[in-house]
Amino acid sequence: MTLFIDRLAQAGRWRRRATADKVVLALGLLLLAISLPPWPGAALVLAVAWGAALFGAGVPPGDWLRLNAAPLGFALTGAAALAVEWSDGGVHLAADHGVRAALVVLRTAAGASCLLLLAATTPTPDLLRGSRRVGLPAEIAEVALLTWRFLFLLLDAAAAIRAAQEARLGWQGWRRSLRSLGLLVAMLLPRAMERARRLEIGLAARGFNGSLPMLSPVRPVSPAFLVAALGGEAMVAGVSLWLS
Amino acid sequence: MAELIVEACGLAYCYPGGIPALAGLDLAVARGRRLAVLGPNGAGKTTLLLHLNGTLRPAAGRVLVAGGELGYTRAGLAEWRRRVGLVLQDPDDQLFAATVAEDVSFGPLNLGLSEREAGERVAEALEALGIADLAGRATHMLSFGQKKRAAIAAAIAMRPEVLLLDEPAAGLDHGGTKRLVAVLERLAAAGTTLVFTTHDVDLAWSFADEVALFDAGRVRRQGAAAEVLADREALAAVGLEPPLLLELGFRTREEAVAGRALEFDAVALNRIPTPPSGH
Numbered sequence: 001m002t003l004f005i006d007r008l009a010q011a012g013r014w015r016r017r018a019t020a021d022k023v024v025l026a027l028g029l030l031l032l033a034i035s036l037p038p039w040p041g042a043a044l045v046l047a048v049a050w051g052a053a054l055f056g057a058g059v060p061p062g063d064w065l066r067l068n069a070a071p072l073g074f075a076l077t078g079a080a081a082l083a084v085e086w087s088d089g090g091v092h093l094a095a096d097h098g099v100r101a102a103l104v105v106l107r108t109a110a111g112a113s114c115l116l117l118l119a120a121t122t123p124t125p126d127l128l129r130g131s132r133r134v135g136l137p138a139e140i141a142e143v144a145l146l147t148w149r150f151l152f153l154l155l156d157a158a159a160a161i162r163a164a165q166e167a168r169l170g171w172q173g174w175r176r177s178l179r180s181l182g183l184l185v186a187m188l189l190p191r192a193m194e195r196a197r198r199l200e201i202g203l204a205a206r207g208f209n210g211s212l213p214m215l216s217p218v219r220p221v222s223p224a225f226l227v228a229a230l231g232g233e234a235m236v237a238g239v240s241l242w243l244s
Numbered sequence: 245m246a247e248l249i250v251e252a253c254g255l256a257y258c259y260p261g262g263i264p265a266l267a268g269l270d271l272a273v274a275r276g277r278r279l280a281v282l283g284p285n286g287a288g289k290t291t292l293l294l295h296l297n298g299t300l301r302p303a304a305g306r307v308l309v310a311g312g313e314l315g316y317t318r319a320g321l322a323e324w325r326r327r328v329g330l331v332l333q334d335p336d337d338q339l340f341a342a343t344v345a346e347d348v349s350f351g352p353l354n355l356g357l358s359e360r361e362a363g364e365r366v367a368e369a370l371e372a373l374g375i376a377d378l379a380g381r382a383t384h385m386l387s388f389g390q391k392k393r394a395a396i397a398a399a400i401a402m403r404p405e406v407l408l409l410d411e412p413a414a415g416l417d418h419g420g421t422k423r424l425v426a427v428l429e430r431l432a433a434a435g436t437t438l439v440f441t442t443h444d445v446d447l448a449w450s451f452a453d454e455v456a457l458f459d460a461g462r463v464r465r466q467g468a469a470a471e472v473l474a475d476r477e478a479l480a481a482v483g484l485e486p487p488l489l490l491e492l493g494f495r496t497r498e499e500a501v502a503g504r505a506l507e508f509d510a511v512a513l514n515r516i517p518t519p520p521s522g523h
C-alpha cells in the first residue's frame with residue numbers, strides 16, 4: 001500500500017505543487033468534514049475531494065477507487081451494525097431507516113478521501129520537509145527520511161530473497177512457505193545491518209558529521225491555487241450551513 | 245616522475261575475525277593518472293579503496309595524500325574526504341536522500357558552501373553525468389545505471405582531486421559502460437586523478453593508463469597498462485588473462501612463428517570488444 005501510494009504521488013500531476021497548497025486544500029476539507037453537519041456538509045466535502053483528486057490531480061479513477069475501498073469497507077461494515085436493530089427475536093431496519101448509519105458512512109468516507117487526497121498527491125519526503133518547516137525537529141525529520149529511503153531498500157532485499165526462495169521451490173505449500181518466510185525475515189535483519197554499515201561509509205565519504213544538510217527544492221505556493229482551495233472550502237461551508 | 249597524489253606504504257589490515265585483507269601493500273598514484281587496480285574477487289580491492297580515503301585505518305603502514313599524512317582526527321578526515329572522493333560499488337549504499345538533486349547537494353553543503361554555490365555544483369555535476377533531467381526524480385525510482393551515475397555525480401560535486409571508484413562498470417550494460425568511460429575521460433581531462441578497481445581486464449585496457457595487479461592483499465606489479473596487461477605470466481599468476489584483443493595478437497604471432505596460417509574463427513572474433521576511442 002505504501003508503495004502504491006508512493007507511486008501515485010511521485011507520478012502525479014500535483015507532485016511539483018507546493019506542499020502548503022495541498023495541505024491547505026486537504027486538511028481544510030478534512031476540518032469541514034469533521035465540523036459541518038454530515039448532510040449536506042460531508043457530502044459536499046466528499047464531492048469536492050473526489051473532484052480534486054480525479055480532475056485536479058489527475059489520479060487515475062481505478063487507483064483512486066482502490067485507495068478509497070479500504071476505508072469505505074470499514075465504514076460500511078461498521079454502519080451495518082447501526083442500520084439494524086434486534087427486537088422480537090428478529091432483525092429489523094433501525095427506526096430511523098438507516099439514516100444515522102448513512103450519515104456515519106458519509107462522514108467517514110469524506111474524511112478518508114481528504115487524507116487520501118493529500119497522500120496520493122504528496123510524496124512522504126515532501127510531507128516531512130513541510131513538517132520540518134513548521135517546527136518538527138531536524139533530527140526527527142532526518143531519521144524519518146532515512147527510514148523511508150531504507151524501507152525501499154529493505155523491500156528490494158525482501159523481494160530478491162523471496163524470488164530466490166521461490167526459484168528453489170521454497171513457497172510451495174503452507175508449511176514450506178512458513179519456513180521460507182521465517183528464513184526471509186531472519187536474513188533481512190543482518191542484511192539491513194550490513195546495508196546500514198555501508199550507507200555510513202558512503203555518507204562519511206562525503207563529509208558526514210552528524211547532520212544531513214540537503215538543498216531541498218523550493219516550490220513556490222500558488223496564490224491562485226490557494227484562493228481556489230480556500231474559496232471552495234468557504235463555499236462548501238456556506239452552502240451546507242445554509243441548507244441545514 | 246610526476247608528483248604523487250596518493251601513496252600507500254606497507255598497508256596491512258585484517259577484518260574482525262582475523263580475515264586478512266591487506267598484507268603489506270604498496271601503491272603509488274601520480275597526479276593525473278588513471279590507475280586500474282586489477283585483481284580477482286576477494287583480493288582486497290574494496291578494502292584498499294576504503295583505506296585510501298581514510299574509512300579504514302591500517303593495522304600497519306601509512307597512507308599519504310600529496311606527500312603528507314592527514315591523520316585520522318575529525319579535521320584530518322574532513323580534509324581527506326574533501327580531497328579524495330569515493331564511489332561505492334552499490335549505488336544504493338550511497339544514495340540516501342529522497343531525490344537525486346538533494347542527494348548530490350549533501351557533499352557540497354558539508355564542504356560549507358553556500359546554498360547558491362552548492363546549487364551550482366549540483367547542476368554542474370548532474371550536467372556532467374548527463375542526468376540533469378533526473379534532478380527531481382525520487383532516488384528509488386531510478387534504473388541501476390541511473391543510480392550509478394547519480395552516485396558518481398554526488399562524489400564529483402565535491403570536486404575531489406582524486407576520485408576512487410569501486411567496480412564502476414559492474415552491473416552496467418555495454419551502453420552504460422561506454423557512457424561511464426566517456427564521463428571518466430572527461431573527468432580525467434579536467435585533471436582529476438582516477439583510481440578504479442575492476443576484475444575486468446578489457447575495461448582496464450580500454451581506459452587505464454596504469455595498472456596495479458592485485459592479489460591476496462598485495463600489489464604484485466604496477467606499471468604502464470600496455471606493459472602489465474601484455475604480461476601473460478604476471479596476469480596468470482593472479483588468475484587473469486590478457487585482454488581479448490591482445491590475446492588475439494599473441495595467438496597470431498605464435499601461429500606465424502610456428503609457420504601456420506591463423507584460421508579465421510568468427511566465433512572468437514565476435515567475442516572481441518571494439519576498442520573505445522582514444523587508443
Ligand SMILES: Nc1ncnc2c1ncn2[C@@H]1O[C@H](COP(=O)(O)OP(=O)(O)O)[C@@H](O)[C@H]1O
Pocket residue numbers: 259260261263264265283284285286287288289290291292
Ligand atoms: N566486512 C567484512 N568483514 C569481514 N571480512 C571482510 C569484510 N569485507 C571483506 N572481507 C574479506 O576481506 C577480503 C578482501 O575483500 P574485498 O576488499 O571486498 O575484496 P575485493 O573488493 O577485491 O573483492 C575477502 O577475503 C573478504 O572476504
Ligand SMILES: [Mg+2]
Pocket residue numbers: 289290291333410411
Ligand atoms: Mg570489491
